[in-house]
Amino acid sequence: MVSAMTAPSTVPDCDADLIGRSLDEPEAFAALFDRYSAMLYRYVSRRLGPDGAEDVVGETFLVAFSKRHRYDLTQRDARPWLFGIATKLVARHHRTEAARYRALRRSPVDGPAEGPAERVAAGVTAWASRPALAEALAGLPRRDLDVLLLVAWGDLAYEEVARALGIPVGTVRSRLNRARRKVRAALGDTNPMDEEE
Amino acid sequence: MDDLELLRDLGRELGDEPPATLARQRGRLLDAARGRRGLRLPGGRWTVLGVVAAVTAAAILVPALVLHGRGARPVASSTPGAGAKAMNILVLGSDRRAGGPARADTVLMVHLPADRKTGTVVSIPRDSMMSVPACEGPGGRALPPRRAVIGAVFTDGGAACVRKAVESAASVPIDSTIVIEFSGFKAMVDALGGVAFTLPKAVTDARGRVLVRPGRQRLSGAEALAYVRARRGWDDGSDLARVRRQQALMKALLDEAHAVQLKSPMRFARFLAAAARSLRTSPALDLKAMESLARSLRDLDPGRVGYTTVPVRPAPGDPNRLVWAPSGARTVFAPFRR
Numbered sequence: 315m316v317s318a319m320t321a322p323s324t325v326p327d328c329d330a331d332l333i334g335r336s337l338d339e340p341e342a343f344a345a346l347f348d349r350y351s352a353m354l355y356r357y358v359s360r361r362l363g364p365d366g367a368e369d370v371v372g373e374t375f376l377v378a379f380s381k382r383h384r385y386d387l388t389q390r391d392a393r394p395w396l397f398g399i400a401t402k403l404v405a406r407h408h409r410t411e412a413a414r415y416r417a418l419r420r421s422p423v424d425g426p427a428e429g430p431a432e433r434v435a436a437g438v439t440a441w442a443s444r445p446a447l448a449e450a451l452a453g454l455p456r457r458d459l460d461v462l463l464l465v466a467w468g469d470l471a472y473e474e475v476a477r478a479l480g481i482p483v484g485t486v487r488s489r490l491n492r493a494r495r496k497v498r499a500a501l502g503d504t505n506p507m508d509e510e511e
Numbered sequence: 512m513d514d515l516e517l518l519r520d521l522g523r524e525l526g527d528e529p530p531a532t533l534a535r536q537r538g539r540l541l542d543a544a545r546g547r548r549g550l551r552l553p554g555g556r557w558t559v560l561g562v563v564a565a566v567t568a569a570a571i572l573v574p575a576l577v578l579h580g581r582g583a584r585p586v587a588s589s590t591p592g593a594g595a596k597a598m599n600i601l602v603l604g605s606d607r608r609a610g611g612p613a614r615a616d617t618v619l620m621v622h623l624p625a626d627r628k629t630g631t632v633v634s635i636p637r638d639s640m641m642s643v644p645a646c647e648g649p650g651g652r653a654l655p656p657r658r659a660v661i662g663a664v665f666t667d668g669g670a671a672c673v674r675k676a677v678e679s680a681a682s683v684p685i686d687s688t689i690v691i692e693f694s695g696f697k698a699m700v701d702a703l704g705g706v707a708f709t710l711p712k713a714v715t716d717a718r719g720r721v722l723v724r725p726g727r728q729r730l731s732g733a734e735a736l737a738y739v740r741a742r743r744g745w746d747d748g749s750d751l752a753r754v755r756r757q758q759a760l761m762k763a764l765l766d767e768a769h770a771v772q773l774k775s776p777m778r779f780a781r782f783l784a785a786a787a788r789s790l791r792t793s794p795a796l797d798l799k800a801m802e803s804l805a806r807s808l809r810d811l812d813p814g815r816v817g818y819t820t821v822p823v824r825p826a827p828g829d830p831n832r833l834v835w836a837p838s839g840a841r842t843v844f845a846p847f848r849r
Contacts, residue, residue, distance in 0.1 A: 340544035347537050352529045360526035367527065372536030379543055414525075443517050444524075466515055467522040497514045 329392035333385045354400050357468045361404050374400040397468050398478035418448035450500035462493040531824035538831040598623045599847050601688045622847045631846045634820045637662040638833045646672040683847040697732035702785040705729035706767045714741045
């Protein structure tokens, strides 16, 4: 929980300046791409897979560019705004996303990677829990799923999720709690590692 | 590990590091920033593999199924496949739209092994920088060696220059070049009297105007073409998803062709003529050669055709262009050297 609350240290403090400048010099907007495209790509590829992610990231920046006039320049960090746009675009592909989780639920294809012993042990836990996690993700309503994955896969803090989705922070908390309860229930409320020992 | 950690772990496993080709999306953004977006054609520049599938199928599978489905004249008495050699074919899909120059929107290499049971299709991104050897452009104009993106090579040097450039970059010999005008695809569909097809949703242009409505219907040639070109808001927007989508249309087209063949021989003859007219081959394949190629493809299972793309990375000094990753290119073209 602590890590989700802390803003990543890589946040530069002048996204708003860049966006402000891009109103006169549109090409300045490309600097935002250089800053955040990789981060967004990781988030989107986790949800939709690598095939669709590239295009969704491209669209995200095109949408952002076309809406830059409406950006609140007092918000220095543009990440929540960009993640919010990307999340809306991901929603258009909800069938792809759902099918992905359903497929995982059915067939854990790869065994855990080989490596140092503790990584293997952690890998076994993660691997064993994968079908249950996928099952839980496939069953979550979209608004809870978005909050959960913006936190877990987008590394946003609660306030940032609230900005991304345009909802109050209290709502972020309640949706996240609800989603996590379901995930824990799907995991049997236990750590599969402990169970085996 | 708590539930969030397990979830993060799953995320790391499911996701991917950004590929080099993400630079193309930066190019899209810059195009928009420079105000070029209004000039972009409906369907955008990245309709690469989408049309590829249709074009490949049109070039190879349609004549194959159509010609030997017809029972055909016994041209060669040899058994199909006997004596056939492995073939490398360069396919260029040319999308000449109102007033513009001919552009190669689709560049791909097709390898057919001697037994013709499988196939390999390698798509070459249009923005690949190539070393183009000296070559002869249209009208015998001599062009000096140069570096250029492959789409531009087709525009000023024609198919012959593209062929030389690809042969040299991939180090594989090309036996035959096929140029397909997309307008020909449209004519083929119209010659059949349209194709019955179900669209899950509407095809729209950049301004949101509906080009093809959703639902079960008969698509005209123009509508089928709009569907093959469509990319805005379709499936997950990826090339591979588009290929699958196109293949569904090709299957419908083939079903249609078979039905028409039985019901209406006259209409079927018009379809064949349209198919033949939409292809330019070099060296020229006459009907007999096409038929023999088609016969040799009888055993080809469309499900065993592999699709891949030359691995690329942004060109040094110009992130809007791409260069081939040498080792990756060697790998994807390896089957072509056998």
